[in-house]
Amino acid sequence: MFEQLTAIIKKDPKNWEHFQNAFTEIEIPAREVVLNDGEIPSKIFFIKKGCLRQWFNKEGKDITFQFFFEGQGVASLDSFVNNTPSIFSIESIEASVLYTINKKDFDEILAILPELQDLFQKLIFRRFGNYTQLFLSRIKDSPQERYNDLLENYPEIITRVPQHYIASYLGITSVSLSRIRNRR
Numbered sequence: 001m002f003e004q005l006t007a008i009i010k011k012d013p014k015n016w017e018h019f020q021n022a023f024t025e026i027e028i029p030a031r032e033v034v035l036n037d038g039e040i041p042s043k044i045f046f047i048k049k050g051c052l053r054q055w056f057n058k059e060g061k062d063i064t065f066q067f068f069f070e071g072q073g074v075a076s077l078d079s080f081v082n083n084t085p086s087i088f089s090i091e092s093i094e095a096s097v098l099y100t101i102n103k104k105d106f107d108e109i110l111a112i113l114p115e116l117q118d119l120f121q122k123l124i125f126r127r128f129g130n131y132t133q134l135f136l137s138r139i140k141d142s143p144q145e146r147y148n149d150l151l152e153n154y155p156e157i158i159t160r161v162p163q164h165y166i167a168s169y170l171g172i173t174s175v176s177l178s179r180i181r182n183r184r
Contacts (some may be wrong), residue, residue: 002046022105044075050096056088
């Protein structure tokens with residue numbers, strides 16, 4: 001997504017000259033929280049290298065509901081757009097390299113470039129679709145079916161994410177996940 005974003009901005013050299021310094025590259029270690037629940041997000045992140053997760057805490061239990069990898073944009077979208085406190089946290093799973101841009105600059109870019117509004121809207125709809133799939137999967141699919149879907153459609157999660165986060169994402173315990181994996 002970052003490449004698409006910058007390619008659109010670079011179409012007009014004046015826009016690129018104005019906005020190129022709005023993007024900051026940062027390196028963060030594994031298990032670094034870039035947004036805590038309750039904070040109003042001031043930045044959006046684009047992953048150059050690494051893996052992040054969105055999660056929330058329910059009565060002391062860590063619940064992961066989305067993973068992000070290279071090329072993806074990450075933010076508490078509803079909070080970012082509406083300037084409201086985030087209901088979840090965003091944390092790195094691996095040491096990561098991210099591009100960041102603050103809300104003021106991002107909003108200015110969207111106002112100037114309608115193509116980016118379309119791209120951002122597609123990101124929001126894609127994220128909404130992911131949440132819908134996760135919600136429906138928790139209702140209609142068994143843990144085994146949810147794990148099989150993960151293997152088939154998101155193999156990078158299986159290879160790069162620790163088992164306890166995968167279990168949390170699937171809505172099961174780590175012990176249950178071990179049993180499911182051993183059946184295969």
